[in-house]
Amino acid sequence: MKSVRTLRGELWKSRKAYLFLSPLFLGLLVFCYFPPVSGIYHSFFDWDSVGQAEFIGWDNYKELFRDEVFLNSVPTAFLILIPRLLISIVVPLIMAEMIFSVVNKKMQSAYRILILLPIVAPGVVSLLIWKFIYDPTSGLAIGLMKAFGWAEPDAVIHWLGDPGLVIFSIIFMGFPWIGGTSVLIYMAGLMNISTEVIESAQLDGAGVWRRIWSIDIPHLMGQIRFFLIFGIISGLQDFGIQIVLTSGGPGYSTYVPGYYMYIEAFTAGRMGYASTIGTVMFAAIFALSLLAFRMMKSDSSNT
């Protein structure tokens, strides 16, 4: 009896805290906890866009793992994800090392502002600009190739319309891939390396490359891990390029699972099947990021 009373007393004492948390949890309960549960639940239903739901057991899952469009969209997603992920980790690191090596502090801070400038263009605008760059007849890409004599003066290149070229074009988008925010996060890490460590390395006669490889990179493993894990999570879900530029085409050559889910839900009206795709992707993303985290963790414990 006594413990019950004290628990009740404790809860009563906590009432003010619960009051302060209530706006947060009211919103979370309805709009954040419910949808994922509803998504997994309805992956076992034939659920249409009006909201009619009929239980069909594992049928959606059986259909999904025989669905050619879905099965082909998985390798496409990795074909796009892996090069883009590597680029987004390596190029900002190189840029950070270069800006960090600039002796003139005024120039260094000027470069820091310059690399952030693309933030002011909304993401959609940069996608639409690349659409213009990739214009088959009058775009910048074909124009440059003509100027350098790599293409005939009347050549036409369907950067986004040729199944053999479109993946490359998507990966090349955003060249030179500097990523200002990532550069700054790397630079924050470089600034944290104590000057003593660097100076003693210099006294030992270690060159620039040696220093980067055996001092900087081990020190930046935390940042690299961050970019890798969040890159996997966001990269696997992303289908902005498909919506704005390719519509999954030509044919099905740029379909990724997320885009297929979007199409099934919002043009075919198959909410249940789309929920199944979402659930499978959730499981895959969760497993992959856990795996990546484990591998990187054991990696860095040696250093």
Add this chain to the structure above:
Amino acid sequence: MPLSRTISQTVLHAIILVLIAIMLYPLLLTLWGAFKTDLTFMTSKWYPTLPLRVTNFRSAFMGTWRYLFNTVVVAGVGTTLMLGIASLAAFTFARMSFVGKNVLYFSVIALMMIPGVLTLVPGYMLYKSFGLLDSYAVLILPIATGGPIFGVFLLRSFFEGIPKDFFEAAQMDGAHDFKLYYKIALPLCVPIMGTLAIMQIVGVWNDFLWPMITINDYNLLTIAAGLIITFTGQHSSNMPVTFGGYVVASLPLVLLFSFTNRYYIQGLLSTSIKL
């Protein structure tokens, strides 16, 4: 400085400048493209030309002001609600003791692991069943309810870093918990709340998927979705006006960035983001 050092520094500057130039060229192309006539654009789109034709911006602004207005309303209301809810909850988690604190905190943070692909379809159906499609509410509510998750995570550690003395002195004067939050915690966390607000506003500016799905009435679209759905199609034959629209759409972010880039850079350089 020895000669070899000077040479290597010069080469370094040259490489950095070339890379930055390549990075900025598409943006510059858009900027001067917006000032050309249709005809000069055809013949000389790769470099800037005079005279500057300003009338493009008239059509561009006419085509985009509605979306810009909606974006400002959604980002303004949503971000304000998000900041209020997140800071009060973060203060509670950081400064008050109560039953179930760790469980509750973990249940907030765990939501960061839920990917958008899992919630997109059921979330849409939820808002649809509430009859909220085609309203400002369907755009604002996700920011006010989902936005605080990262906010609580970021602000809690900040509040925990505030020295206890600050609060104890006020408590001696008989201040209540809410007063501690309002009078002491909030003013101290203005800079970090600013960073959070910028991230949220830029997020609203960039998001096109959710408005595209939930809004049928073109008058309620936000800027990113509006550019994709109507504006680019309407002016596809006139690239200078299209580019003008892109410039107009970027202007508020240009303003935001020119006032806050120092804090953004300082914030990123001083906090170590890693796993």
